[in-house]
Amino acid sequence: MQLFGGIDIGSTTTEFVVIDENGEIVFKDKTLTSGNIKVASEVGYTNFKKSDIGDKEIVSIVSTGYGRKFVTFANRNITEISCYAKGAKFTHPTVKTIIDIGGQDSKVITVNDRGDVDEFIMNDKCAAGTGRFLEMVAKVFNIDVDKLSEYSDRADKIIPISTVCAVFAESEIISLVSQQVSEENIINSIHNSIAEKILGMAGRLKVEQDIMFCGGVARSKGMVKSIGRLFNSENIIVPHDLDFIGALGAALFAAGL
Incomplete structure (x- = not known):
């Protein structure tokens, strides 16, 4: 099973999602951003590593949201407009x-x-x-x-x-x-x-x-x-x-x- 991650750094909350190759969510985490993007961005990934599937490697991670450019472990960042469109259309075509x-x-x-x-x-x-x-x-x-x-x-x-x-x-x-x-x-x-x-x-x-x-x-x-x-x-x-x-x-x- 290949895993892929997405992190959405909002002004209020930060969400981290891990999906499999079929797009099924296998892990999700939400935390308060609290003005500290670096700390907030790491919470979800840290909690994933502590989970039942935390021993598996995440192939690629994309960040989005207003703090997307500050996620040091993301492979690339994409605007939240494109990510919301992608997520919405995938869940409800x-x-x-x-x-x-x-x-x-x-x-x-x-x-x-x-x-x-x-x-x-x-x-x-x-x-x-x-x-x-x-x-x-x-x-x-x-x-x-x-x-x-x-x-x-x-x-x-x-x-x-x-x-x-x-x-x-x-x-x-x-x-x-x-x-x-x-x-x-x-x-x-x-x-x-x-x-x-x-x-x-x-x-x-x-x-x-x-x-x-x-x-x-x-x-x-x-x-x-x-x-x-x-x-x-x-x-x-x-x-x-x-x-x-x-x-x-x-x-x-x-x-x-």
Whole structure:
């Protein structure tokens, strides 16, 4: 069995994936980047060596993500846009559009039938439309970020949110609370406003079905629901390994698949 590795160094988390020659994931690991790319990049590989298959050699490793050029043990690096397209198309061949919302950036990618990138747009300059914004909302309400969807599910309306800027949104949320707007409706409306931000980004591209939603924020059922509603899709694909699509794509490049 030949093994190939992919490492995705994001601003918030780092994922490491090892696949066999058929593209099957045989090992995966996730750790916080915590501002130290070198340390974060080595965690997954170290944990792999400690695993049941750690005695086997990895033939080739490809790095991706914003810290891809700093992975000293990678054989080469490839942009996350290409790796997300590769990973998404491999796991779900019908995918035409990929939405990735991570901790500190968001991107929309369109791919053709061969899996090549047609177009993409990326937001990495502002917390709007990212997981960081949802973390801020959870902090304001003193709610675990994983529980936000439970509140959103109980909402009965969507109200206009004038900003999704993390700097100003806290004041607006506090103002809505003072107007006795329920937490459920505020949180639901915030999910909707983030989805609107993503839709605005995607409006510059030719978005087609099927749509995959990946990245850590895709764990939020409230966000999946809002994305589906605004993108007019009843079947948003959320992959099983939603955190590892970029790392998988890197590993697939390493394997030549």
